[in-house]
């Protein structure tokens with residue numbers, strides 16, 4: 367593993383406790399199912415070169431690394447030094463994993479080097495997403511695949527608490543620059559000349575929030591976000607009590623609606 371370089375700026379910081387909880391969420395069944403969908407769509411071959419934009423703690427890198435074998439190369443890029451260091455640790459024994467800390471709109475890798483470019487729940491956080499898509503296209507070999515998963519954030523979240531309080535909590539977590547990106551992504555790819563653009567739904571409807579569940583980690587993230595935006599402790603604990611009560615009484619659900627978009631570069 368090599369190439370950990372310093373970052374200038376990213377729009378939303380994934381570091382410390384936020385990054386740790388994000389990495390825990392990615393290890394739940396939701397993260398596993400998303401990675402399976404990506405791997406199945408990528409249909410990787412030995413010796414290929416693949417890039418994961420916004421690789422986070424490196425969980426997908428590890429699986430790609432094993433799929434492409436030691437003659438292949440998987441490059442994880444992320445704007446957060448914390449995430450890059452976590453990925454470095456996770457992939458410590460995998461010689462074909464390379465990590466670069468940089469902004470996704472300026473990746474210092476030669477053009478047309480990748481057999482596939484992938485990204486999971488990252489593009490929606492990036493203001494200049496069109497620049498990142500152009501960068502992805504630049505890195506791709508002709509006829510290679512682009513595979514992205516982004517969430518439809520308007521449909522993401524908890525159901526059960528009083529709608530008004532629930533909205534305050536959900537609003538606190540709205541940091542995405544393009545919360546409904548999957549709706550625009552196919553058109554953006556078409557404009558860039560991609561072909562065979564397809565979408566696939568990956569939906570979750572979860573009725574409980576056990577300690578190690580995707581909803582549990584998002585409950586923690588939502589409370590952190592609410593605190594940082596100045597929502598009162600009274601509102602936060604009211605919301606949490608209502609969530610717990612709804613779960614006990616069977617009136618609780620957590621929904622996440624993600625879209626896998628795939629396309630081939632011309």
Ligand SMILES: C[S@@+](CC[C@H](N)C(=O)[O-])C[C@H]1O[C@@H](n2cnc3c(N)ncnc32)[C@H](O)[C@@H]1O
Nearest residue numbers: 380392420421422444445446449469470486488
């Ligand atoms: C929600 S996390 C997803 C991480 C990983 N793909 C996963 O599924 O577990 C989004 C990641 O995108 C990274 N990110 C956000 N904006 C970025 C940018 N402009 N350039 C590079 N990385 C960025 C963050 O640091 C974070 O690690």
